[in-house]
Amino acid sequence: MKICVVNPDSGLDAAGLKLRVERLRRFARPDTEIVMVCPRKNNLCVDSCLDAALDAPEIAEMALRAQADGADAVCLYCFSDPGFDACRELLRVPVVGGAQAAVLLASQLALSFSVLTTSARRIPQKKAFLRALGADPARIASVRGVELPPNVPRERSEIVEILEAGGRRCVEEDGAGAVILGCLSFAGMGAELTERLGVPVIDPAAALIATAESLIVQGLSHSKRSWPEPPSARRFWGAGIIENRTPYYLIKV
Structure with missing residues (x-):
């Protein structure tokens, strides 16, 4: 089985991703393949609701790509579960939040x-x-x-x-x-x-991998009655800069 772990913190290099995958391997079955990806279009480390909201579009994009590349489940490597509901709407393979x-x-x-x-x-x-x-x-x-x-x-x-x-x-x-x-x-x-x-x-981290493996083995995924696919549309979003300097949030595009 193949699990794609989406790490919402940006900027991790190959060595950083490998270190985290090796940590996750301790909790996985011998036949489980784990790959980890992280955002490349932002500079976020999720430590607020704002960070989680800004991270969600790229997380959804990475999750969709993981499903297309044959992942049997997608795991969100964060205790804020950013983009969780959006990913469950978009994907048919299991999406599990930390x-x-x-x-x-x-x-x-x-x-x-x-x-x-x-x-x-x-x-x-x-x-x-x-x-x-x-x-x-x-x-x-x-x-x-x-x-x-x-x-x-x-x-x-x-x-x-x-x-x-x-x-x-x-x-x-x-x-x-x-x-x-x-x-x-x-x-x-x-x-x-x-x-x-x-x-x-x-x-x-351990709960994340074990839950994903259990769902894959049982052939289960989230209900599409609970997370139906979004209405058909071509959606786009623009990346800007948000600075939180009291008393205003300044948005630069």
Whole structure:
């Protein structure tokens, strides 16, 4: 089986993509082929709703190309699931989001769960997003920000220590029975944190690949009654520059 992973963060070179694919291979079946692509027409690192919205057109384009190139599933390598609904409208192969896969898995493993997101600034958005994904609000123990921006390099050991501290507060203070790592930049850290915290710590990268493989093996994909194809039309969009300088957003085209 072939899975195309769409990484919404732009500018990754071949070495960066290879490193992430090797990380994902640890979670995949031996016969699964994983390819990863990223945007080339923008300079985005998804860390806001604005970033996710601006990234969506190229994500949809890459997803369509992946289906045409024979991918059996398309995975969105981001906890914001940018372009998720648009891709499901356009594609017939399964489209799986990192957040969607992780939240559904958490609901199977615990009666309550918490999410560690990159910044406290995003907590209100993430709470609303979890509800939109179908999470029962009564089962969301908390969403905590750990102040680890995805575009700021840090040593892995430092990230694990910060995530452990945040996760421990989720468990001991908020009553979480499981913890979700709320950014794909934390990929590969779930097993170690599970051991440290004593509760399931869900790595969305692992959940993403496992969910896609399961759907492929079962011959299932998203319902076209839920995500019908868009009306026929020739659509185009233009790329501009948006600068958020208080108090205005300036749009340059």
